Amino acid sequence: MNFLEVAILRWYSANLTASFSAGPFPFGLAFDGENIWVANNSGNNVTKLRACDGATLGTFAVGTFPEGVAFDGANIWVTNFGSDNVTMLRASDGTSLGTFGAGTGPEGVAFDGANIWVASSGSNNVTKLRASDGTNLGTFGVGNQPRSLAFDGEHIWVTNRLSNNVTKLRASNGTNLGSFAVGTFPLGVAFDGTHIWVTNANDNSVTKLRASDGASLGTFGVGTGPRAVVFDGARVWIANTLSNNVTKLRASDGANLGTFAVGTAPENMAFDGANIWVSNSASNTLSKL
Numbered sequence: 001m002n003f004l005e006v007a008i009l010r011w012y013s014a015n016l017t018a019s020f021s022a023g024p025f026p027f028g029l030a031f032d033g034e035n036i037w038v039a040n041n042s043g044n045n046v047t048k049l050r051a052c053d054g055a056t057l058g059t060f061a062v063g064t065f066p067e068g069v070a071f072d073g074a075n076i077w078v079t080n081f082g083s084d085n086v087t088m089l090r091a092s093d094g095t096s097l098g099t100f101g102a103g104t105g106p107e108g109v110a111f112d113g114a115n116i117w118v119a120s121s122g123s124n125n126v127t128k129l130r131a132s133d134g135t136n137l138g139t140f141g142v143g144n145q146p147r148s149l150a151f152d153g154e155h156i157w158v159t160n161r162l163s164n165n166v167t168k169l170r171a172s173n174g175t176n177l178g179s180f181a182v183g184t185f186p187l188g189v190a191f192d193g194t195h196i197w198v199t200n201a202n203d204n205s206v207t208k209l210r211a212s213d214g215a216s217l218g219t220f221g222v223g224t225g226p227r228a229v230v231f232d233g234a235r236v237w238i239a240n241t242l243s244n245n246v247t248k249l250r251a252s253d254g255a256n257l258g259t260f261a262v263g264t265a266p267e268n269m270a271f272d273g274a275n276i277w278v279s280n281s282a283s284n285t286l287s288k289l
Contacts, residue, residue: 180214
């Protein structure tokens with residue numbers, strides 16, 4: 001047990017896993033400070049669950065094949081892969097506040113403190129939307145089939161699955177600051193305060209990059225078919241879709257701290273300040289670790 005675990009009241013074993021029902025093919029996840037939101041890809045809706053006990057608080061219609069979810073401090077943003085747009089929902093009650101175009105095949109979504117960024121896999125670019133009203137502030141080219149995004153405080157990082165690299169954009173104006181090689185078929189990306197972590201789905205590994213300059217600091221083996229990655233303040237968690245588990249790595253050095261079973265085909269994760277939530281796409285459940 002370390003001081004971080006005490007501070008977030010987490011001293012129980014990570015082997016204690018709870019499971020909650022979700023909609024059909026649960027995909028993207030986000031935490032709004034009190035609740036977990038999950039995009040049900042085959043249901044064309046999102047479900048809101050109370051994080052403390054997993055109680056379902058409502059299900060809300062969005063577009064076709066929703067994938068990514070992000071919280072901007074007041075609203076939930078959902079990418080609709082099949083509709084080529086994003087939906088903005090008021091987090092307090094799920095009311096739809098609008099739908100906004102975002103390229104072809106939008107997948108990943110991230111908030112930079114003022115704006116929403118959307119990765120559009122079919123158009124090989126990212127779109128920047130003003131979070132207050134959805135106004136389009138620009139579209140910026142990246143690599144081939146962008147999938148996920150992360151904000152490091154100044155920059156947006158984008159995984160390009162068919163280019164086997166990540167692109168770094170200046171968040172203020174979208175300037176491309178470079179592309180950096182990672183493993184094969186990169187999908188997930190997360191920022192740990194200093195470094196960028198990228199899952200390499202075809203290599204069963206994650207790559208650690210220094211955020212300041214993109215230098216590679218190591219590649220670490222995980223489970224089979226890693227997808228999402230999330231940082232909990234001290235550790236990095238990876239969802240391994242083909243091995244039905246998640247791997248926990250120490251962020252400081254990549255040491256493997258354990259592998260934990262979840263549901264079938266885990267796709268995405270979110271951290272609620274105390275627990276890791278995992279969407280299990282093939283079992284229509286969420287796991288809480």
